[in-house]
Amino acid sequence: xxxxxxxxxxxxxxxxxxxxxxxxxxxxxxxxxxxxxxxxxxxxxxxxxxxxxxxxxxxxxxxxxxxxxxxxxxxxxxxxxxxxxxxxxxxxxxxxxxxxxxxxxxxxxxxxxxxxxxxxxxxxxxxxxxxxxxxxxxxxxxxxxxxxxxxxxxxxxxxxxxxxxxxxxxxxxxxxxxxxxxxxxxxxxxxxxxxxxxxxxxxxxxxxxxxxxxxxxxxxxxxxxxxxxxxxxxxxxxxxxxxxxxxxxxxxxxxxxxxxxxxxxxxxxxxxxxxxxxxxxxxxxxxxxxxxxxxxxxxxxxxxxxxxxxxxxxxxxxxxxxxxxxxxxxxxxxxxxxxx
Amino acid sequence: xxxxxxxxxxxxxxxxxxxxxxxxxxxxxxxxxxxxxxxxxxxxxxxxxxxxxxxxxxxxxxxxxxxxxxxxxxxxxxxxxxxxxxxxxxxxxxxxxxxxxxxxxxxxxxxxxxxxxxxxxxxxxxxxxxxxxxxxxxxxxxxxxxxxxxxxxxxxxxxxxxxxxxxxxxxxxxxxxxxxxxxxxxxxxxxxxxxxxxxxxxxxxxxxxxxxxxxxxxxxxxxxxxxxxxxxxxxxxxxxxxxxxxxxxxxxxxxxxxxxxxxxxxxxxxxxxxxxxxxxxxxxxxxxxxxxxxxxxxxxxxx
Numbered sequence: 001x002x003x004x005x006x007x008x009x010x011x012x013x014x015x016x017x018x019x020x021x022x023x024x025x026x027x028x029x030x031x032x033x034x035x036x037x038x039x040x041x042x043x044x045x046x047x048x049x050x051x052x053x054x055x056x057x058x059x060x061x062x063x064x065x066x067x068x069x070x071x072x073x074x075x076x077x078x079x080x081x082x083x084x085x086x087x088x089x090x091x092x093x094x095x096x097x098x099x100x101x102x103x104x105x106x107x108x109x110x111x112x113x114x115x116x117x118x119x120x121x122x123x124x125x126x127x128x129x130x131x132x133x134x135x136x137x138x139x140x141x142x143x144x145x146x147x148x149x150x151x152x153x154x155x156x157x158x159x160x161x162x163x164x165x166x167x168x169x170x171x172x173x174x175x176x177x178x179x180x181x182x183x184x185x186x187x188x189x190x191x192x193x194x195x196x197x198x199x200x201x202x203x204x205x206x207x208x209x210x211x212x213x214x215x216x217x218x219x220x221x222x223x224x225x226x227x228x229x230x231x232x233x234x235x236x237x238x239x240x241x242x243x244x245x246x247x248x249x250x251x252x253x254x255x256x257x258x259x260x261x262x263x264x265x266x267x268x269x270x271x272x273x274x275x276x277x278x279x280x281x282x283x284x285x286x287x288x289x290x291x292x293x294x295x296x297x298x299x300x301x302x303x304x305x306x307x308x309x310x311x312x313x314x315x316x317x318x319x320x321x322x323x324x325x326x327x328x329x330x331x332x333x334x335x336x337x338x339x340x
Numbered sequence: 341x342x343x344x345x346x347x348x349x350x351x352x353x354x355x356x357x358x359x360x361x362x363x364x365x366x367x368x369x370x371x372x373x374x375x376x377x378x379x380x381x382x383x384x385x386x387x388x389x390x391x392x393x394x395x396x397x398x399x400x401x402x403x404x405x406x407x408x409x410x411x412x413x414x415x416x417x418x419x420x421x422x423x424x425x426x427x428x429x430x431x432x433x434x435x436x437x438x439x440x441x442x443x444x445x446x447x448x449x450x451x452x453x454x455x456x457x458x459x460x461x462x463x464x465x466x467x468x469x470x471x472x473x474x475x476x477x478x479x480x481x482x483x484x485x486x487x488x489x490x491x492x493x494x495x496x497x498x499x500x501x502x503x504x505x506x507x508x509x510x511x512x513x514x515x516x517x518x519x520x521x522x523x524x525x526x527x528x529x530x531x532x533x534x535x536x537x538x539x540x541x542x543x544x545x546x547x548x549x550x551x552x553x554x555x556x557x558x559x560x561x562x563x564x565x566x567x568x569x570x571x572x573x574x575x576x577x578x579x580x581x582x583x584x585x586x587x588x589x590x591x592x593x594x595x596x597x598x599x600x601x602x603x604x605x606x607x608x609x610x611x612x613x614x615x616x617x618x619x620x621x622x623x624x625x626x627x628x629x630x631x632x633x634x635x636x637x638x639x640x641x642x643x
Contacts, residue, residue, distance in 0.1 A: 016449075017456045024457070028465040144350075147603060151596035153546050155553060156588045159567070159576065167579050180577070220603070273460030277553050281571065295468065295555045303468060307461040314458045 010322045021311040088301040098305045109286035116210040124218025129253045132226030149216025154274035158209035158281040180283040206282045225256035265321040269314045351604035357597035365411035375405035385580035395582035398573035413562040422541035424483035429490025437498025451491045459485035467556045482544045490536045497529045531609040542598035563587040
């Protein structure tokens with residue numbers, strides 16, 4: 001019961017955040033002076049759409065946004081379109097829909113980011129806890145290394161990795177991994193064994209560049225948590241009882257994990273942003289590259305759809321983390337039930 | 341000098357790194373006045389030479405000159421945005437934490453909502469709509485998304501300071517709310533706020549670079565803009581390392597230096613993170629809430 005109340009309260013906050021995000025997504029681009037459709041058309045013509053196509057876009061948008069109506073009505077139209085899954089038409093690929101472009105790009109991004117987040121988080125926490133417990137040179141080198149890696153922007157590591165492993169240079173006689181793309185140019189996505197093997201070959205570099213940096217960040221956080229835990233009474237008591245190191249480690253790890261779950265929630269937003277830019281470095285066929293193209297082609301509908309999808313994804317991820325937090329930390333349920 | 345001796349070795353490494361980079365960005369253009377960002381000194385990706393020490397970029401500009409001015413621009417944006425977001429975050433955090441009640445609920449509600457929306461989304465939406473991207477405008481835009489976590493952290497500190505005795509004394513002696521907040525609450529958090537500021541600067545510099553890489557800042561000179569053009573003109577695949585390695589390394593060093601400074605200061609200000617045997621025993625003896633480590637209960641109650 002208490003757990004349900006906790007979830008309801010959380011869900012309410014995220015709903016509020018979603019509404020704010022929708023309002024920002026709708027109104028920010030419309031703060032530009034002038035008729036939004038005219039400025040959109042101006043941008044579309046700059047990006048190479050012509051004559052008939054332009055008139056088509058113009059009529060379509062006047063109708064879709066209901067521009068002769070008030071802002072509030074326009075906003076409601078926008079919401080109504082969203083509910084029906086209608087994200088509009090792309091300028092750059094008129095009359096292709098935005099949804100179809102996103103549908104193509106999204107699996108690549110999810111396939112890249114979800115494993116990177118999960119594996120990076122687990123490995124990073126393990127490294128941090130072990131470093132804190134062991135101390136000595138292992139701690140010093142692991143800490144400094146993690147700090148360096150976590151300070152490194154995702155795309156910086158990506159750029160260096162490409163140069164070191166995927167480009168012909170003085171260190172490597174032959175590039176060992178492909179430098180860009182999600183699969184060999186010329187092939188088209190299918191479920192054949194050869195294609196999957198090819199995708200995996202292209203997967204390594206972007207995956208590694210995300211996961212290594214993420215491990216660094218998590219390890220730094222876990223190390224300070226674990227050092228703090230090492231100073232607590234229960235550890236001293238456990239030591240006095242003669243508990244084995246392994247047992248003590250387990251307790252420390254479990255207690256140190258709690259704040260790390262919150263940390264994960266807070267870092268998902270930054271991680272997603274960083275990962276989008278990493279995709280650009282690798283020309284990976286995901287949402288990041290789509291976003292980059294949309295920005296360079298002034299493809300407003302695609303751009304707005306992507307910002308919306310990123311927001312929704314991050315909100316959902318944060319909500320899931322909060323759910324997990326409520327399950328693993330009994331104090332939260334207790335606090336909700338008013339036991340404290 | 342005795343107090344200084346307490347700083348960990350990492351502190352000196354960080355200060356050294358940051359000093360070098362700041363000198364390079366601000367004094368570099370004066371010392372190496374022969375190298376400018378906008379001088380065309382060669383063709384497409386010329387190799388490093390006696391004239392252009394780090395070669396040329398895609399339009400024949402001197403990479404070394406660009407690197408100096410780019411470093412300066414990145415530092416300026418970072419400092420300005422970091423300052424703005426720290427000031428705004430601190431004011432909101434202190435007011436929410438000290439005043440409490442409805443004000444606290446509302447300010448922190450706003451903060452928490454903004455905190456969950458990914459900053460890159462807001463930045464993209466604003467920058468796409470804006471036609472200018474001057475240093476000040478960009479700093480304000482960056483700060484508009486970054487102040488939130490400073491506000492949340494400062495609020496947690498302020499609300500714990502509020503219940504200390506010296507605040508009661510100040511209140512009884514008739515000090516007004518503003519006076520108490522600025523003279524009795526704020527000074528206790530200055531070390532903490534400074535650390536948050538250092539992180540904000542690093543965050544702003546990296547955010548600027550990320551936005552430039554997305555192609556939202558094509559004009560001007562900065563480390564991110566250098567990277568953007570080198571990627572757009574295939575420096576990576578043609579092996580023109582001088583076009584992308586220097587800005588990559590500088591960005592990494594700036595971020596690393598600032599993070600290292602923050603973490604070593606953290607250890608100075610927060611003895612619980614130091615791990616001599618004596619301190620550990622002391623910490624075990626006088627156990628109380630950590631000064632900086634997030635408190636799970638606090639987080640749970642807040643959001």
